[in-house]
Amino acid sequence: MNINMNIIESIFLAFSKLWIVIFGGGYAMLPLLQTEMQTHHWLSTSQLTDSIAVSAMAPGPIATNTAAIVGFKIAGVWGAVVASLAITVPSLLLILLVGKLLAKFQEHPNFKAAFYGLRPAIVGVIIFAAINFAVSNNIIGGPDILDIKSTILMGVAFMVLIRTKLHPMYLIVTAALIGIVFAML
Amino acid sequence: MEKNKVDVKFILKIFLSFFKISPLSFGGGFAMIPIIEDEVVRKKEWVTKEQIIDIFAIIQSLPGAIAVNAASLVGYQIAGVFGAIAAFLGVILPTFAIMIVFGAMLITYQHNFFVQAALQGIRPVVVAMIASAGYKMSKVTIVDKTCLAITVVSILTLLMFKSLIFVVIVSGAVFGIGIVNFRGIQKQPKSQLKVSEPSYEISNGSK
Numbered sequence: 001m002n003i004n005m006n007i008i009e010s011i012f013l014a015f016s017k018l019w020i021v022i023f024g025g026g027y028a029m030l031p032l033l034q035t036e037m038q039t040h041h042w043l044s045t046s047q048l049t050d051s052i053a054v055s056a057m058a059p060g061p062i063a064t065n066t067a068a069i070v071g072f073k074i075a076g077v078w079g080a081v082v083a084s085l086a087i088t089v090p091s092l093l094l095i096l097l098v099g100k101l102l103a104k105f106q107e108h109p110n111f112k113a114a115f116y117g118l119r120p121a122i123v124g125v126i127i128f129a130a131i132n133f134a135v136s137n138n139i140i141g142g143p144d145i146l147d148i149k150s151t152i153l154m155g156v157a158f159m160v161l162i163r164t165k166l167h168p169m170y171l172i173v174t175a176a177l178i179g180i181v182f183a184m185l
Numbered sequence: 186m187e188k189n190k191v192d193v194k195f196i197l198k199i200f201l202s203f204f205k206i207s208p209l210s211f212g213g214g215f216a217m218i219p220i221i222e223d224e225v226v227r228k229k230e231w232v233t234k235e236q237i238i239d240i241f242a243i244i245q246s247l248p249g250a251i252a253v254n255a256a257s258l259v260g261y262q263i264a265g266v267f268g269a270i271a272a273f274l275g276v277i278l279p280t281f282a283i284m285i286v287f288g289a290m291l292i293t294y295q296h297n298f299f300v301q302a303a304l305q306g307i308r309p310v311v312v313a314m315i316a317s318a319g320y321k322m323s324k325v326t327i328v329d330k331t332c333l334a335i336t337v338v339s340i341l342t343l344l345m346f347k348s349l350i351f352v353v354i355v356s357g358a359v360f361g362i363g364i365v366n367f368r369g370i371q372k373q374p375k376s377q378l379k380v381s382e383p384s385y386e387i388s389n390g391s392k
Contacts, residue, residue, distance in 0.1 A: 117361020124339025179306020
């Protein structure tokens with residue numbers, strides 16, 4: 001098997017950067033992930049969105065699932081291995097190196113104070129990711145200004161997600177069927 | 186001498202426990218938290234209820250996937266470096282394998298008419314999932330007007346300068362330290378993780 005080491009190295013660097021911005025779930029990494037995909041011309045935003053959909057349907061963390069599937073799409077199995085390790089090994093190293101100190105850090109007033117400001121910033125990053133993906137997928141601000149069908153689907157899905165405990169997988173399957181029905185009409 | 190020897194059997198048990206848990210957790214890393222608790226506290230009795238609460242508190246303030254952090258720290262606390270590595274590998278391997286299969290399927294069928302049509306319908310739902318994650322996090326994170334201001338400024342900054350992700354996150358943390366010290370009092374954001382969720386009992390089966 002021929003492995004292009006340059007790509008492997010670029011994947012490693014891109015995904016190890018992502019690890020730092022993952023707080024409160026994998027979605028916080030999406031804006032940076034999208035930037036990396038565009039910079040390296042790896043995946044279009046619609047391809048990235050499809051990968052995230054698959055990651056959300058599969059078991060496991062969104063962050064590691066997305067890393068595996070995106071790495072796989074860029075450079076096959078080795079791409080997936082490198083992307084997955086780059087996004088997870090820093091966690092392991094951090095725990096091995098400072099595992100015993102973590103409990104003490106946790107109690108430090110300035111540590112808590114930092115999170116008081118950091119968490120709302122992360123919320124901002126995630127909301128920005130949603131706006132950005134809506135625009136990049138031409139749901140809003142595309143050629144039709146507002147893609148009515150997609151916007152309705154998005155709004156209904158959002159309400160279901162925040163009001164009920166329904167698993168996103170059912171929503172994805174329903175949306176897939178709606179997509180097929182609309183395409184055949 | 187006895188203490189320094191690595192208990193291979195125990196390390197293997199840790200690996201298998203996480204290997205078994207990982208593919209059962211649909212719905213992102215947060216969904217794995219109550220399942221991990223059930224396994225290591227109730228079934229295996231490797232850590233106490235108090236210890237697991239501390240572990241979950243610590244991992245919330247680390248970057249990285251929450252389930253990977255949780256597994257590594259649990260493994261580390263019960264069996265040191267090798268325990269951490271075993272739990273880490275156990276938690277990432279099964280989902281990695283599943284994603285390779287899904288990835289191969291997506292590449293094979295992505296140009297199929299029906300798959301294209303289905304993806305067209307799915308994309309808005311993905312946007313809704315991201316938005317709802319932000320909304321749910323805001324419910325436990327935005328505890329006052331200062332927090333709300335930080336969120337709004339972050340969104341506006343990113344809409345104008347997309348590349349400033351790191352700046353936004355670091356500024357948030359620095360501003361947090363500044364404002365809390367300035368006030369001299371501290372409002373703590375509520376914990377994002379509830380240790381015992383209703384789904385817990387269901388996963389626990391006959392108990």
